[in-house]
Amino acid sequence: MGIKKIFPEDIKLQFTVDTPTYRVKPQPVFFGQERVENAFNIALKTEKEGYNLYVAGPEGIGKITYTKLKLHEAARKKKTPEDIFYHANFEEPQKPKFVSVPAGVGRKLAKDISRVIENLKETVVRQFESKEFEDERVRLIKKIEEEKSHILNQLKRDAESYGLATVVTPAGIQFIPIVQGKASPEFLRVPEIKAEFEKKVEMFDERFRDYMRQIRELDYQLFESLRELKEKVSRYVIDNAFYKIEEKYRYLKQVIQFLEYLKQHMSERIDIFIRWKMLEGDFLLQKAVEREIDIFRINVVVDNSRQEGAPVIYEQVPTFKTLFGYISYRAEMGILYADHMSIVAGSLFKARGGYIIFKIRDILKNPILWENLKRVIIHKKIYLSHYPVEEIFPFHVGIYPEPVPFNITVVLVGDSLMYQLLSMFDPDFNRLFKVKAEFDPVVELNETVIKKFPVLVKHIITQEKLKDVETDGLSELLRYAVELSGSRKKINTVFSHITDLLREADAICEEKFITGKTVKKVIKDRRFRLNLIEEKLRRMFAEGKLIVNIEGKKVAQVNGLSVIELGDFSFGKPSRITASSYIGEKGIINIEREVELSGPIHSKGVMILSGYVGHKYGKDTPLALSCSIAFEQSYGEVEGDSASAAELIAVLSSISEIPVRQEIAITGSIDQLGNIQPVGGIKEKVEGFYSVCKILGLNGKQRVIIPLRNFDNLVLDDEVIEAVEKGNFHIYTIDHIDDAIKLMTETDPLDFHRQVKEKLVEYYRQAIKGKK
Structure with a gap:
């Protein structure tokens, strides 16, 4: 027969902890999670499509702590990602463009460009008011006026040969008849003279048109000459203003290309700086012009100047704004306006080249958010969201920033049930999250666990700022974890239960250290608070x-x-x-x-x-x-x-x-x-x-x-x-x-x-x- 009587020595827990927490250093410990470690290793080493990570396990087991620990370890070994700034697209203003530059360059470049702009506010007007500019302008005008005068003299002589006198009026050049060497409009009252005059004008019309074409050509030449002079001076001023910046960033091809693009369009819009200076003293109008000047500035949406290695971002409250960023509209005359300076990046932008962590339930609370996140992962591009402006406020002049390449490892944290539901009902899920790291809430109790248990408890009390625990207190805590596992040979790894016990023990402990007696009282009190139905x-x-x-x-x-x-x-x-x-x-x-x-x-x-x-x-x-x-x-x-x-x-x-x-x-x-x-x-x-x-x-x-x-x-x-x-x-x-x-x-x-x-x-x- 298989009958066996159980004796006390058979069921007593035969372990003790012999090191108090004040003799060990705090360190996060995760017992018996080899599968989780294996999953993280493969996900972090495989930078291929779909090797994102789903971390499964019960609440309180330390999923977030472990995830952040492993990701920070991997991030320290990776290169710090680039800064990203948006700038105006002068050809298509509604589609701002981005430039990526080495970490730390974005902020410096933005400051340098701002200093150039402030300098141009003063130097542009001085340059256009200079004696050299005015002399050259007068010379060009005088030259054209002389040529126009010569043509007009030729026109006059040629007209006289037809018996026509020229008269310059506000309406243009007009003709009057010449009779017996005298020119007067009074002659037109005589019908015979008037008829003869009209025939002469008609005969001279073709030659007159040639003269007028020459005069208009001279006017155009003057316009072009003045424009070229203005552009030359503008380019000169701007080249001088950007000289030091170009020297500073000459080793960065993308920056030099952008600066050349900016200089070209800045010289074409040099009048903005002149208007700003001329409106000095009129705050409101000058402020309006200042907004126009902002078109030349850059908007650094991702600044990694203080980042070491790859970023690790835990998005605790994911929304459209926090995740995808948003466009900060300004209202004018009942319409919402925006430009490249209105762009505010979300955590997806800031996590580029690194890792981002979400709780799956927080994402799924908004199905549209989940669908957009999947779209980003699939297409590998981060689009700046217009939601909810485009949905609830149709009267807006929106912008559509150039999408940024997506190169982020996404880590979802949730429970096993949610993983199973997504696997069954979301056709994209398993393709995008190929790696599952599942925490085991119950693991084998062995000497390693007993030895490292004080280190784990020390980590908890350090984080929570609690009292240290004596050896008998640690033994009772370990016993409690074993009881929660339901097996004498195992331990429950959901250490939030231990954390709660320590908090309550710290609250009632009147001694220097938490002892076994205090832990037992906390467990007894907790059972008393919960067992009303049992007692009834x-x-x-x-x-x-x-x-x-x-x-x-x-x-x-x-x-x-x-x-x-x-x-x-x-x-x-x-x-x-x-x-x-x-x-x-x-x-x-x-x-x-x-x-x-x-x-x-x-x-x-x-x-x-x-x-x-x-x-x-x-x-x-x-x-x-x-x-x-x-x-x-x-x-x-x-x-x-x-x-x-x-x-x-x-x-x-x-x-x-x-x-x-x-x-x-x-x-x-x-x-x-x-x-x-x-x-x-x-x-x-x-x-x-x-x-x-x-x-x-x-x-x-x-x-x-x-x-x-x-x-x-x-x-x-x-x-x-x-x-x-x-x-x-x-x-x-x-x-x-x-x-x-x-x-x-x-x-x-x-x-x-x-x-x-x-x-x-x-x-x-x-x-x-x-x-x-």
């Missing part, structure tokens, strides 16, 4: 309102064990399971199922009972059995198969009429061959039955039977272990239903099965007899 149920057991027998023997009644989950707290509760068998053909009837209070797993467990009964007793004799089983005083849904062993004992006891010891409670599921299988909630179930026995009166005979394979899950409170040590309470493990039969009925399993068989044969005979 215990009181109902004491008052007899919830019925459970812990003495004597009864037929077809077994104490089963269940766990009640309340979200932040769970506890065990014994339940009476009864069976009633009689002649029939319905087999085993699950009353809970009949009233729709049985979950699918529980229903499956009951159906397995039918399989066991048929396998064990129905090979050579037809079964004529109906047997109903029920959880007494159960008014909610019953789920799980952990009571199937108890249900089988109740069914077999009902058939054989062999009584079952009531001081014993049992948990465990069975298969169709009678093997006992492990179940969950062992700690809560054992402690739950112990609590009820304590209320109703411990007599040293009460015991709990659990599956052999659940032995490692016996992580019990000190009170229960002490009761076991004193012989007031007992725990047994079994691996087959026959072991349970022997313990609970005090009958040899072979004899027990023989009696069951005899009863089933009798049922069949009675059934046949009844049919006759």
Whole structure:
């Protein structure tokens, strides 16, 4: 038989921590996360499309801390990414362009260009008011005027040969007749002279047009000469202003190309500086011109001058503005305007060449945000968002900045369920996030874990600014982490539970260091705050309102064990399971199922009972059995198969009429061959039955039977272990239903099965007899 009695030394946690936290240095520690480390290594070393990272695990396990630690390690080895600045696109003003320059250059270049602009505000006007400029301007005008005078003289002489005199008026050059050497408009009153005059004008018209073309050509030459003079002077002034900057950045081809582009268009718009100077003293008008001058400035949207290595950005509140950036519009006459200086970069711009971290739930709260993020990753371009201006304010003069290349490793942090849902329902997800790093919340407890535990706790208390912890306090904290794991050989790595314990211990600790006594009190107080429902149920057991027998023997009644989950707290509760068998053909009837209070797993467990009964007793004799089983005083849904062993004992006891010891409670599921299988909630179930026995009166005979394979899950409170040590309470493990039969009925399993068989044969005979 596989019956084993559990002794105190078997279930006591045999470990101690011998180094207090004030003797170690703080360091983040992550136990047993080799899979996570492997995932990060492959994601950070593979700079190919789609090798972004999804970090999965429960809250409080340290996903963000670990992620930032690994990313900063990798970022320090990478090159610092470039600065990015936007500048005006003079050909297409609505489409600003960007330039990337080495880290630190952007800010310096912006300051240098601003200094040049301030210098030009003063020097441009002085240059155009200089004697040299004015002399050259006068010379060009005088030269053209002389040529125009010469042409006009020729025109005059040529016209006189046709009997026409020229007169210059505000409306242009006009003709009057010459009669007998005299010119006068009065002659036009004579019809004969007027007719002759019109013929002469018509004859001279073609030559007159040639003269006018020559004069207009001279006017155009003057305009071009003055323009060229202005451009020459402008170029001269601007070249002088930019000379030192060009020398400073001559090693950067992209900067020199941009400066040449800027100089060209600045010289074409030199009048802006002249108007600014002429409006000096008129603040409002000068301010308006100042906005025009801003077209020559650059807008450094990404400044990596203080960045060492690649950037690592954790975007805690991702929105369209924080993620993609935005355009800062200004209102004029009811219309929103913007230019390249209105561009404000988001975290995607600033994370270029590095890493960015999001919590997946924060991103998915806005589906449009998620879709836009995927679009950026797919197309490898970062577009500046116009949302929500273009959606809610149609009257705007927008700009469409040139998109910036995307070269960022994106890290999403969430839970495993969200990863599965995205994998199933988002066709792009697995293509974009090829690497999953999943934290294990429960890992093996070994010497390395015990040795490094003080270092982990030191890291927590340093971050939280708490008191140091003595060795006995550390032992209790480690014990608590082991209890949370549900196994004596494992530890729960969701260390937010430890952090909460330390915060509360620090709050009530009156000593220099936190001790084991303080930690125990915190755990006890926490349980007290959470176990109101448990206490009410215990009181109902004491008052007899919830019925459970812990003495004597009864037929077809077994104490089963269940766990009640309340979200932040769970506890065990014994339940009476009864069976009633009689002649029939319905087999085993699950009353809970009949009233729709049985979950699918529980229903499956009951159906397995039918399989066991048929396998064990129905090979050579037809079964004529109906047997109903029920959880007494159960008014909610019953789920799980952990009571199937108890249900089988109740069914077999009902058939054989062999009584079952009531001081014993049992948990465990069975298969169709009678093997006992492990179940969950062992700690809560054992402690739950112990609590009820304590209320109703411990007599040293009460015991709990659990599956052999659940032995490692016996992580019990000190009170229960002490009761076991004193012989007031007992725990047994079994691996087959026959072991349970022997313990609970005090009958040899072979004899027990023989009696069951005899009863089933009798049922069949009675059934046949009844049919006759």
